[in-house]
Amino acid sequence: MAILLLLLPLLVSAVYGDEKAFIGVNIGTDLSDMPSPTQVVALLKAQNVWHVRLYDADQAMLLALANTGIQVTISVPNEQLLGIGQSNATAANWVARNVIAHVPATNITAIAVGSEVLTALPNAAPVLVSALKLIHSALVASNLDSQIKVSTPHSSSIILDSFPPSQAFFNRSWDPVMVPLLKFLQSTGSYLMLNVYPYYDYMQSNDVIPLDYALFRPLPPNKEAVDANTLLHYTNVFDAIVDAAYFSMSYLNITNVPIVVTESGWPSKGDSSEPDATVDNANTYNSNLIKHVINNTGTPKHPGIAVSTYIYELYNEDLRPSPLSEKNWGLFDANGTPVYILHLTAAGTVFANDTTNQTFCVAKDGADPKMLQAALDWACGPGKVDCSPLLQGQPCYEPDNVVSHSTYAFNAYFQQMGKSTGTCDFKGVATISTTDPNIDLRTLVIGAGHGSCIFPGSFGKNGTITNGTSLAPSSNDTSLGCPTQYFYRSCSFTTSVIIGAFLMTAVFL
Numbered sequence: 015m016a017i018l019l020l021l022l023p024l025l026v027s028a029v030y031g032d033e034k035a036f037i038g039v040n041i042g043t044d045l046s047d048m049p050s051p052t053q054v055v056a057l058l059k060a061q062n063v064w065h066v067r068l069y070d071a072d073q074a075m076l077l078a079l080a081n082t083g084i085q086v087t088i089s090v091p092n093e094q095l096l097g098i099g100q101s102n103a104t105a106a107n108w109v110a111r112n113v114i115a116h117v118p119a120t121n122i123t124a125i126a127v128g129s130e131v132l133t134a135l136p137n138a139a140p141v142l143v144s145a146l147k148l149i150h151s152a153l154v155a156s157n158l159d160s161q162i163k164v165s166t167p168h169s170s171s172i173i174l175d176s177f178p179p180s181q182a183f184f185n186r187s188w189d190p191v192m193v194p195l196l197k198f199l200q201s202t203g204s205y206l207m208l209n210v211y212p213y214y215d216y217m218q219s220n221d222v223i224p225l226d227y228a229l230f231r232p233l234p235p236n237k238e239a240v241d242a243n244t245l246l247h248y249t250n251v252f253d254a255i256v257d258a259a260y261f262s263m264s265y266l267n268i269t270n271v272p273i274v275v276t277e278s279g280w281p282s283k284g285d286s287s288e289p290d291a292t293v294d295n296a297n298t299y300n301s302n303l304i305k306h307v308i309n310n311t312g313t314p315k316h317p318g319i320a321v322s323t324y325i326y327e328l329y330n331e332d333l334r335p336s337p338l339s340e341k342n343w344g345l346f347d348a349n350g351t352p353v354y355i356l357h358l359t360a361a362g363t364v365f366a367n368d369t370t371n372q373t374f375c376v377a378k379d380g381a382d383p384k385m386l387q388a389a390l391d392w393a394c395g396p397g398k399v400d401c402s403p404l405l406q407g408q409p410c411y412e413p414d415n416v417v418s419h420s421t422y423a424f425n426a427y428f429q430q431m432g433k434s435t436g437t438c439d440f441k442g443v444a445t446i447s448t449t450d451p452n453i454d455l456r457t458l459v460i461g462a463g464h465g466s467c468i469f470p471g472s473f474g475k476n477g478t479i480t481n482g483t484s485l486a487p488s489s490n491d492t493s494l495g496c497p498t499q500y501f502y503r504s505c506s507f508t509t510s511v512i513i514g515a516f517l518m519t520a521v522f523l
Contacts, residue, residue: 033272035307035320037364038065038087039345040277041075044331047348050379051078053447054328057350058084062364067126067276067324071112080119087124087276087324088112090145092135095128098148099141105148106155114156122162125149126207126276130169132188142166143194150202165199167207167276173258178241179248179315182258183265196268208259209277210323212251212299216290227251229280229295230302246314252278252303257315272319278303279326281339282353291339293354300325300345301357304365325365349446374469375428375438376421378445386420389440393423399430403467410467420444421451422469429470 041054049057051074058066059082067087068075079086090098090108098105113122127146131138146164153159172192176182184192199206216228226233230250239248248254252275259273280299284291303323312319330344330353345365346352351373356365377386394401403410404419412418424444431437438444451469 033320033322035310036065036322037063037304037307038067038085038322038324039063040067040069040324040327042069042327042329042331042334042344043072044333045329045348046332049329049348049350051075052379053350055079055082055084056447057328057346058082064364065322065324066328069129073112076112076116076120076122079121080116083121085121085123087126088122089126090128090149092128092131092138095131095135095138095145096141098127099138099145102148102151105145106152109149109152109156113153113158113162117158117162124163124165125153127164127166129167130209131166132172132185132191133169139188139191142191143198146195146198150198159202163204164202165204165207165274166195167209170208170210170255170259173255173262176258177239177254178243179246179254179257179261180241180243182261184262189266193266196263196266196271199271200268205272205274206259206263207276208256208273209326210252210255210275211278212255213280213291215251215255217288223251225290225295229298230306231298241314244315248314250302250306252306253313256321257313260313260315273321275321275323277326278323279343281342282330282344283342284339285337288337288339291342297354297356304356304358304363308363351446373433374447374451375424375444376447376451377417377424378443381417381443383416385441385443386416389443390416390420390423393420393427393440397423397427399423399426401426410469412467422467425451426470 039058051072054075055078058064064083065085065087066079067089069089070091071088076086076088094108098108113125116122127149128135128138128142131142146166150159150164153162153164170176172185172188173182174185196206198204212228216223216225224233224237225231227237227239227249228251230252233249235247239254240246241248246257248257256273256275263269263271280296281288281291282293282296303325307321307323310318310320312321325345327343327345329346329348330342332341332348334340342353344353345356358365393399394404401423402408404422405411410419410422420440420443424438424440428438428446438446
């Protein structure tokens with residue numbers, strides 16, 4: 015066994031040593047106000063995120079991801095596992111509907127079959143390997159097996175005696191599943207998917223694990239954990255768990271299957287029993303994790319070997335069940351506002367964009383045009399927005415429609431009010447976005463010679479903050495509705511600017 019442990023890093027390195035580690039993100043959908051797929055993709059691109067994992071194979075999301083270059087891991091939900099694992103036809107139909115129908119436009123690179131099946135749905139364990147093989151066979155039939163890997167995410171709790179890592183092993187009761195599963199991953203060139211949560215290890219350790227050790231904070235040499243069998247030093251929980259998984263595989267004579275961490279993160283808020291679920295700790299953990307991964311640090315056992323990782327998760331999911339921490343793992347709120355700004359500064363780095371000063375107020379997708387028009391009227395009247403750039407012949411007149419005009423006015427008001435709470439609602443027809451509306455609208459009119467419109471707050475130009483105290487009409491406000499001076503072609507209004515302004519003042523005062 016000692017010789018095997020010495021050879022293990024060489025075997026893994028020989029197969030996967032040239033790969034560059036990446037950071038991806040999980041996209042959960044248990045939100046009361048889930049952003050549209052196009053909004054999700056816009057946020058991913060703005061944050062330089064090029065790897066995502068979906069918990070299903072949502073058709074609208076896959077269509078929105080088409081032609082973006084973003085690498086996508088789709089999932090077979092646990093509730094579909096039994097059907098797929100027992101029927102070749104069901105597996106083939108699933109691949110046809112969720113993979114073949116979308117590639118190559120959508121860059122699907124992996125399929126996660128189930129999620130933590132051994133611990134979350136043990137009655138489905140007997141068909142797990144069958145499900146992987148049947149999905150893989152369907153990919154082979156379509157010549158997609160070389161570009162799309164098949165695996166299944168595991169909870170790290172299937173590893174027993176995880177420290178020291180060299181003594182770790184998988185729960186032996188799952189050997190009838192793990193042995194054929196690992197052989198399948200080995201034979202197909204796939205990887206072990208592992209969910210790694212140092213937060214839970216720390217919480218359950220009864221103060222044995224120091225918080226700094228869980229958060230990747232620097233430790234003095236005398237505080238580092240040392241594996242007495244290998245004399246390897248561990249400076250963080252994450253590396254110790256990943257190496258424990260490598261050693262666990264080696265005890266089953268599997269030495270060349272790499273690991274991809276499909277979930278890892280830290281909650282930013284918790285209830286009274288979770289005092290370390292804080293914004294500062296979440297920021298520290300995720301910032302340090304991202305730097306650790308993209309630097310190709312590897313682990314003490316396999317230095318320099320990629321451990322690509324998906325952050326859990328993109329959005330806070332307010333519909334998740336208790337405890338409170340379950341609702342607060344996200345990097346962003348539903349409106350695209352960051353929960354915290356990660357400590358990352360390298361240009362182009364994933365999640366390194368500070369969106370605090372890159373938020374805009376835009377017309378909500380599918381909003382009622384009449385409601386948009388009424389909100390536009392308010393912004394250009396009592397809201398004291400300078401809407402003269404929207405007049406015919408002016409830089410922001412094109413595109414000449416209520417969506418683009420109201421987006422300009424909403425955003426101008428939002429910027430001049432200092433982006434304060436309540437200034438981007440407009441009776442429910444506006445929403446905050448991290449996508450610069452000036453870029454989208456300029457693209458729409460590029461052939462019309464109207465490329466000089468600059469939205470307030472766009473390209474670093476901040477709108478002048480006024481001393482006004484009025485808030486944008488909220489969804490509980492009934493004040494919207496009056497003739498407009500900033501009309502578009504499909505409207506029949508011919509009211510002059512002066513009369514329109516007078517009427518609006520009369521209605522709102």
